[in-house]
Amino acid sequence: MVQQDAQQQLAELLENQLRGGSDGGGVGKYLLHRAKPHIPPWLGMGGIGLAGVIGHLKWADSVPAATGLTLTSVAITGGAYLIGKTTSKQRRLHSAITTAFGSAWLTAACLAGPTAGPMDDLYLMGGPAVALSWNVRQLMRHNPDSSGGSGGDAGLLEKIGLARAQIGTAKVEPNRVTAPLELSGGEQTNDDVAKALKLLASAADLPSRAVRYVPDPDSERRGELVIVPEDMLAETVAWVGPSNLGGSIAEPLVIGRYDDGAPLMLWLPGDPDAGRNSTHVLVAGQSGSGKGDAALNLLTEILSRRDVIVWMSDPKMFQDFGTLRPALDWAVEGGTGTEIMVKAVETAIPARTKWLGQHGYRQWSQAAAGVQNDPEHTCRNDGRACGCEGLPFLVAWMEEAANTLRALGDDAFTGIAQEARSAGIALVVSLQRPSYDQMSTSTRASLPSVVALGCDPRDEGFSLPDTVIDQGAHPGAWANRKPGYCSVVSPGIDEARYPSPGRTQQFTHRATPAMEQLAAWAQAHGAEAGPVTAGAATAVAGTHYTGRPDADEDTAASGRGRHAAATAQQPDRWDTEEDDMNGSGYEPLVDLEDEDIDPERELPPAEDGDDTPLFGMGSGHRPDPEEARRLFADALAEFEQQGQMIVGPKDFMDWCDRNNLSRPWVSARLKEAAIEGRLEATNTTGRWRIVPHPEPTLTAA
Structure with a gap:
């Protein structure tokens, strides 16, 4: 198609040249217009003849003139050959022969005379032949049957090792030139172009990122060259707010x-109408590459939409995202909280897919987020609208995921990445180096979208597909020298854009007020999780899942949100009991039990029993089986009441001390509880999820 368009444009150009300035009023004007492009060689021929006559009259008997004319002839011929170095071989040779013939005849004519011997015959036969050869060459340059470029293009392609390749008519846009390229069949492939891109950038005196090649997926010898001569990303652009506040996540x-x-x-x-699949996103970039700003750009866009909720884990204690934390439906700071969140997402997947299937959705769409008033999307058997509460889109965001992967294993997200898309869930994984020693190959293969920021050149293959790198994308060229520069690969983006660099907006301290307003808007107008998603989260996390806090709540004081249980969530990290503080905000330097001791008073004399060891005298209390089951059941109920739904032997250390029980005894009870169904294994060895008891139901007497 591109080749046909180029041929049609060239044919129209030739037709316009043929018409020229002719009209119905004058054949002579038409003939003159047609002859004008071919007159210069004949004028040159006439000029050389006139110069020969004048030169003979002046220098016929001059020996110095003969020497000068001979040297000039040699210099002009050699100069023409050297000057033609930037053109094709044929044009260079043609120019050198023409110059040699003309200068030799002129020298002889000046010394011997233009009519002496065969001089006049050579002029009358050779002159028109040379002029006609240039006319023929000029005609051959306009060949409608060829999609090739001009001689200059051919010379350029020959320089970079793509001789016989043909460049079609270029499409010129603001700061972007796109030209179809057809390679020589049986001699060249698209891989040859990918290898020559740096040479082409060098020939055009451009950086390598400014030249890309997009192969035709249906051909191994056709594609498009894309050249962006000016880098419009040099200046940073500050974030001023979301692009579509109140719009849909779709x-x-x-x-x-x-x-x-x-x-x-x-x-x-x-x-499905656009042929676009749902996706998960990998945000990758080395320290200093602008990964934090890229994440903020994406997160603020997500939180500004009306039909989406976000669950986020950030082991960096929300250092970059603290302002937006009130807008999140669930936020945890790594550790056990992240382990619970991952399990909650896994539990939400079947619950959400079941709801979507019951309401006739093959995948999540905007209509699924609202109240189900459409009879086509009903769970009732009678075909009437069911009026069920909607199902918002869910984004599970794992910030600094390398920390989580080290704690939970490199396949911690594999199940989510492979199954969540059909449930209306998008997984966002952010880390510096997505190498295969940190993330399993199955998980990486299930993250089809990537925002690849600057990285070490050796790590490019971990972020971008090889085909995109071959087309000219090289985030390794930026490293951390150009924060925010990135290449984005994602469904819905034109594949020709994949190698094109972009730059995210910059977040400065001036963005804080707008981010606070966005968080307040999300609290007031953002989507609620709904019974399906909230129920799945509560079943796993208990009171650890609170939902997004209401706009008028003091979350730090209450710890409650829209879906919170009656009991407030206890702080995960900070000890806020007043007994541990002295009123100044610092822990007391002396234990309260020792504050009455006089350090200057001498110790009392030794008494009987002072040398009796305090520990190690017994193996601990070993209850009978019935008491063991009761104690352990009480312990699990206590953890469940506190909202800690994932436990292991280390969580029972204080409990063992209180009940004088050993850790091996606890490990045995954990295995028994798993067999009985009270516990469920997680992805991490030695960690178990508490399975909540079903709510009691009343039966008729």
């Missing part, structure tokens, strides 16, 4: 701009 998320000024966008949910 609409594009704008996180920056490309180097030609076009918006940098991606989508999370799928769209």
